[in-house]
Amino acid sequence: NAGVTQTPKFRILKIGQSMTLQCTQDMNHNYMYWYRQDPGMGLKLIYYSVGAGITDKGEVPNGYNVSRSTTEDFPLRLELAAPSQTSVYFCASSSRVGIKPNYGYTFGSGTRLTVV
Amino acid sequence: AQTVTQSQPEMSVQEAETVTLSCTYDTSESDYYLFWYKQPPSRQMILVIRQEAYKQQNATENRFSVNFQKAAKSFSLKISDSQLGDAAMYFCALNTGNQFYFGTGTSLTVIP
Numbered sequence: 001n002a003g004v005t006q007t008p009k010f011r012i013l014k015i016g017q018s019m020t021l022q023c024t025q026d027m028n029h030n031y032m033y034w035y036r037q038d039p040g041m042g043l044k045l046i047y048y049s050v051g052a053g054i055t056d057k058g059e060v061p062n063g064y065n066v067s068r069s070t071t072e073d074f075p076l077r078l079e080l081a082a083p084s085q086t087s088v089y090f091c092a093s094s095s096r097v098g099i100k101p102n103y104g105y106t107f108g109s110g111t112r113l114t115v116v
Numbered sequence: 117a118q119t120v121t122q123s124q125p126e127m128s129v130q131e132a133e134t135v136t137l138s139c140t141y142d143t144s145e146s147d148y149y150l151f152w153y154k155q156p157p158s159r160q161m162i163l164v165i166r167q168e169a170y171k172q173q174n175a176t177e178n179r180f181s182v183n184f185q186k187a188a189k190s191f192s193l194k195i196s197d198s199q200l201g202d203a204a205m206y207f208c209a210l211n212t213g214n215q216f217y218f219g220t221g222t223s224l225t226v227i228p
Binding site: 104 | 120125149151153158159160161162163166207209211214215216218219220221
């Protein structure tokens, strides 16, 4: 069982460069999420999707874009990278949100991004 | 607005002893879920335990149990018989609707 797969695991970007963080899940989950984790700040929601073709902004969406063309894939795009985007990024998925029982998220292993 | 507060940035426990991690939350929703996640140095987020707000009985998973006080909006995690492998960052999370809200985490050190 692969679960949620994120690539790459590490990346260094120069200011102004762009990149895409990949996220794929093989559990047929409808709900997918992107979070960033800054030291001492917990996890902040960037974007989420409740199904293919549907995305919505979270708490900190500026500087990012997402798409959800298939159930399996939910890539996160960084345009014009800035040092403030240095963080660890987590993708997560869930099959049952707002429906009982709720089994919570399955997380990917994270991507450590440094912008210099 | 939903908030989750973990007031203990760091905790330590002797191996085989018991430790309790605190979490308080705030929500105006009547139907919600609470979770504890563990993040070891590998960075992987692992679900430890979950609690449905509509259930009064405290959840238990082996050595992990919670003390859920709905009126006080408190959701503490008790780890019994602590093991070296329990050393990690622990996050409390609240789920309402489509979103999860996370606390800032408690770093747990287990002393041999």
